[in-house]
Amino acid sequence: MARAQLFDNALLPDGSCVALLVEDGRFAAFLPAGAAAPEGVERVDLGGKLVLPGFVEGHIHLDTSFFGEPWKPHKPNTSGFSVRERVRFQTETIATADPMRERARRQLELCLRQGTTTMRSHVMIDAEVKLSHLEAVAEVRAEYGDRIDIQLVAFPQSGILTSPGTAELLDAAVVAGCDLVGGLDPATLDRDVEKHLDVVFGIAEKRGVGVDIHLHDGGTLGVYEIEQICHRTRALELQGQVAVSHAYALGQVDAGLLARTAELLAESGVAIMTIAPPDHAFPPVAPLRAAGVTVFSGSDNIRDSWWPYGDGDMLRRANVIGHRSAFFTDAQLAEAFDMVSAAGAKALGLDDYGLVVGAKADFAVLDAAHVPEAVVAVPSARDVYKGGRLVARNGALVQV
Amino acid sequence: MARAQLFDNALLPDGSCVALLVEDGRFAAFLPAGAAAPEGVERVDLGGKLVLPGFVEGHIHLDTSFFGEPWKPHKPNTSGFSVRERVRFQTETIATADPMRERARRQLELCLRQGTTTMRSHVMIDAEVKLSHLEAVAEVRAEYGDRIDIQLVAFPQSGILTSPGTAELLDAAVVAGCDLVGGLDPATLDRDVEKHLDVVFGIAEKRGVGVDIHLHDGGTLGVYEIEQICHRTRALELQGQVAVSHAYALGQVDAGLLARTAELLAESGVAIMTIAPPDHAFPPVAPLRAAGVTVFSGSDNIRDSWWPYGDGDMLRRANVIGHRSAFFTDAQLAEAFDMVSAAGAKALGLDDYGLVVGAKADFAVLDAAHVPEAVVAVPSARDVYKGGRLVARNGALVQV
Numbered sequence: 001m002a003r004a005q006l007f008d009n010a011l012l013p014d015g016s017c018v019a020l021l022v023e024d025g026r027f028a029a030f031l032p033a034g035a036a037a038p039e040g041v042e043r044v045d046l047g048g049k050l051v052l053p054g055f056v057e058g059h060i061h062l063d064t065s066f067f068g069e070p071w072k073p074h075k076p077n078t079s080g081f082s083v084r085e086r087v088r089f090q091t092e093t094i095a096t097a098d099p100m101r102e103r104a105r106r107q108l109e110l111c112l113r114q115g116t117t118t119m120r121s122h123v124m125i126d127a128e129v130k131l132s133h134l135e136a137v138a139e140v141r142a143e144y145g146d147r148i149d150i151q152l153v154a155f156p157q158s159g160i161l162t163s164p165g166t167a168e169l170l171d172a173a174v175v176a177g178c179d180l181v182g183g184l185d186p187a188t189l190d191r192d193v194e195k196h197l198d199v200v201f202g203i204a205e206k207r208g209v210g211v212d213i214h215l216h217d218g219g220t221l222g223v224y225e226i227e228q229i230c231h232r233t234r235a236l237e238l239q240g241q242v243a244v245s246h247a248y249a250l251g252q253v254d255a256g257l258l259a260r261t262a263e264l265l266a267e268s269g270v271a272i273m274t275i276a277p278p279d280h281a282f283p284p285v286a287p288l289r290a291a292g293v294t295v296f297s298g299s300d301n302i303r304d305s306w307w308p309y310g311d312g313d314m315l316r317r318a319n320v321i322g323h324r325s326a327f328f329t330d331a332q333l334a335e336a337f338d339m340v341s342a343a344g345a346k347a348l349g350l351d352d353y354g355l356v357v358g359a360k361a362d363f364a365v366l367d368a369a370h371v372p373e374a375v376v377a378v379p380s381a382r383d384v385y386k387g388g389r390l391v392a393r394n395g396a397l398v399q400v
Numbered sequence: 401m402a403r404a405q406l407f408d409n410a411l412l413p414d415g416s417c418v419a420l421l422v423e424d425g426r427f428a429a430f431l432p433a434g435a436a437a438p439e440g441v442e443r444v445d446l447g448g449k450l451v452l453p454g455f456v457e458g459h460i461h462l463d464t465s466f467f468g469e470p471w472k473p474h475k476p477n478t479s480g481f482s483v484r485e486r487v488r489f490q491t492e493t494i495a496t497a498d499p500m501r502e503r504a505r506r507q508l509e510l511c512l513r514q515g516t517t518t519m520r521s522h523v524m525i526d527a528e529v530k531l532s533h534l535e536a537v538a539e540v541r542a543e544y545g546d547r548i549d550i551q552l553v554a555f556p557q558s559g560i561l562t563s564p565g566t567a568e569l570l571d572a573a574v575v576a577g578c579d580l581v582g583g584l585d586p587a588t589l590d591r592d593v594e595k596h597l598d599v600v601f602g603i604a605e606k607r608g609v610g611v612d613i614h615l616h617d618g619g620t621l622g623v624y625e626i627e628q629i630c631h632r633t634r635a636l637e638l639q640g641q642v643a644v645s646h647a648y649a650l651g652q653v654d655a656g657l658l659a660r661t662a663e664l665l666a667e668s669g670v671a672i673m674t675i676a677p678p679d680h681a682f683p684p685v686a687p688l689r690a691a692g693v694t695v696f697s698g699s700d701n702i703r704d705s706w707w708p709y710g711d712g713d714m715l716r717r718a719n720v721i722g723h724r725s726a727f728f729t730d731a732q733l734a735e736a737f738d739m740v741s742a743a744g745a746k747a748l749g750l751d752d753y754g755l756v757v758g759a760k761a762d763f764a765v766l767d768a769a770h771v772p773e774a775v776v777a778v779p780s781a782r783d784v785y786k787g788g789r790l791v792a793r794n795g796a797l798v799q800v
Contacts, residue, residue, distance in 0.1 A: 071769050074728040278678075278723035307728050308776045309719075319709075323678035328474040328707050369471050376708045380780055 004028070005388050006037040007044045010051040012355060013334075013371045017048060022361040025387030029357060046365055050374060052337075053354050054117025054362030054386065055314035056344025059212075059245050059273045059298025060107070061155075062121040062140065063133040064090060066097055067303040067310070068106035074308050083189060083216070087157055090305035091128070100136040107302060108140065110312040112148055113392040115364035115384050119148060120212065120298070120348055122155035122182055125173050127165045138177045147391045151348060153212045154178040160199050161190040167199045174207045180241075183213035187221055193228060201232045210241035210349065212273070215249070222249025223261050230268035239269025243296075243347055247272050250288070251281030258287065266292035271347035275300045275317065276324040285325045289335065289343075296344040297321060314340040315364075315382075318375045333372035361388035404428070405788050406437040407444045410451040412755060413734075413771045417448060422761040425787030429757060446765055450774060452737075453754050454517025454762030454786065455714035456744025459612075459645050459673045459698025460507070461555075462521040462540065463533040464490060466497055467703040467710070468506035474708050483589060483616070487557055490705035491528070500536040507702060508540065510712040512548055513792040515764035515784050519548060520612065520698070520748055522555035522582060525573050527565045538577045547791045551748060553612045554578040560599050561590040567599045574607045580641075583613035587621055593628060601632045610641035610749065612673070615649070622649025623661050630668035639669030643696075643747055647672050650688070651681030658687065666692035671747035675700045675717065676724040685725045689735065689743075696744040697721060714740040715764075715782075718775045733772035761788035 007020040010033075021029040021041070037043040066072050075089050097103060111119060124133045134152065141150045154173035160166045160183070170181055181203045186196030204211045211233075217225055226244055233242045250258060250272065265272065271294035274282045288295050297317050302310030315337075321327070322336035345353035352359045365383040368374035384392035391398055407420040410433075421429040421441070437443040466472050475489050497503060511519060524533045534552065541550045554573035560566045560583070570581055581603045586596030604611045611633075617625055626644055633642045650658060650672065665672065671694035674682045688695050697717050702710030715737075721727070722736035745753035752759045765783040768774035784792035791798055 071773050073730045073772070076729055278720075279726040303776070308733065308772065309723060311777075320678075323709060326679040329476055330473045333708065372473070372708065373471050376703070377711075 022388035057119035117362035124157040126158035250283035262291035422788035457519035517762035526558035650683035662691035
């Protein structure tokens, strides 16, 4: 017989209070609160607390965090920001850190106990580390497979053209289990936008996978690269499977160019990932969403070589997005939450997500009257369910 | 006999682990960890947790928060931001809210249980509400007098010249118990910088109190007003007793004008309060501090008519300051914490603050290795002591 549970007295974001019938890990029916549990169905009383769909962590690096290790003071750049210099610091620090599997587990658990039930992690691939990071992270992914869904992106952290052998390694990474192929600053890192994108989209076409490109390149340069990504996406009919992460350029150009680029992004089905960074311009959330662009979010760096911050909490991330975007009304606060839930699911191509019949029963339960209050209050006590199974209680992981 | 306690195994920010001897609510000696408690002295084991000086909440509005009430959706401005329109919304919302004393208590307790042991609250004074807000808040201040020190600023929320009778009310408010006299956007609200400042500094001189002026006026206009405030501060020898709150202008002018204004502020002993607002320019913390300006912080609005955010947590505020200022190194993270502790104490004119012998034994105890880690992790479980007396345990208020 199917495993089944009835989660009674569930307050939904629409204000209704219902009983959620879960069968085989999926929502089977939404019944009136107080409905009798069918025979053999376990009844769980959620006590009128708010039920939110499991959070979608859209951008994280499971291989590089030092969360849970003894404190590592931040090492500043010697002169201005340089991706290559930071990668060198990262390599040095990782060399003396705990094993990658251990670090990935800690970071995963940090996210999990706060309500993330699906994530997309970038995994560094380059001529030096080759597929070693992927091997470690893929092993941890398998280990946690029943508690969290993880997409992996083959991420060319040291560039593609300038790190010989990386093109082949990216392809091998996809064959070995990466769900998407990544890219990184085609202009400033590889000094050849077209050849960089040739490799990335070449692998995407050959292997039938999606694309998620890190793009820090600013201003009109960054917008040009976004345009090229959109054109290639349409040429290969990859709409809905391509994302540009960071895309700072969109926060740096005039309103006219932004509007034209937003239109192109929407038409091309290219999503934008932003963490709503605290100290510099970022893609303006409201105009992009209004133009029909899928804008989602993630934690990005958590206590790593890049900065000392990060908490893996996607509800806090919604709060940060709201703050940074001057989102004050209920509708705006709900938009911020959408970026860490439904919009994230759309960007990740999930078709069985949300508080709807048929979707995976992935949800977080917390004390708030509705989504806007959850976004401003960020209650830390949360119960988290994956496929109807309790994985965290009161913000702490349930040991299995 | 004096009330005395020995707080053993206290990890201090400098990394030493000591026993803090507290007598009559003040630090009497720092002894080696494990020192025997003198006879009749209660021994409290802090278990090696980090001890931080009680946080200084430098800018709050105890009369206007709706924290703890049923959700009040944010009402946006009808066209652009207008202080007067927001004040009207505020008046409407307060009319149907819980009694002010009740709301002030809730907000106070929110701050207290997170580690704030000293605060400066602005209290609205205008021709309509007259001294009614002050009466309510002063009563609550007295009620909590043994758990938190509160300075009150007579705050002309509706302007001074344009709200007839306010000048006299501000003076009466100081006589009735306000510790400082406030002002608000002399140019854009009252359209007369000099007459507005005449009233404010006139009361300061007459009553021997300090000044804390809200200044949202931007760009060179705001800088001009800051200059005028500095000149008046020096003329009246009020150095160290004057603050400008918000001072957005300092984040909007070129580096040369900023540097000159910073020098003037430092020479004039005029402090700058910033919450490090999330969505617009603010006084740049590092250059101001490097120039010798006292820069402190506060929560400002907490779930009120102005915005739905706010948590009353000054450690989280340090985190926000760090994020917004791109403070990544240990020294920078410590600077962010300084703004919610020692710099706040300096701005508020406290001479018995800090983890030093003779100071009030106001401190927070939490789980972190040191200040930088506390600032990035913002642990929510905190024990809070005021004058050596436990007022909150594990983030919850201790009932007395």
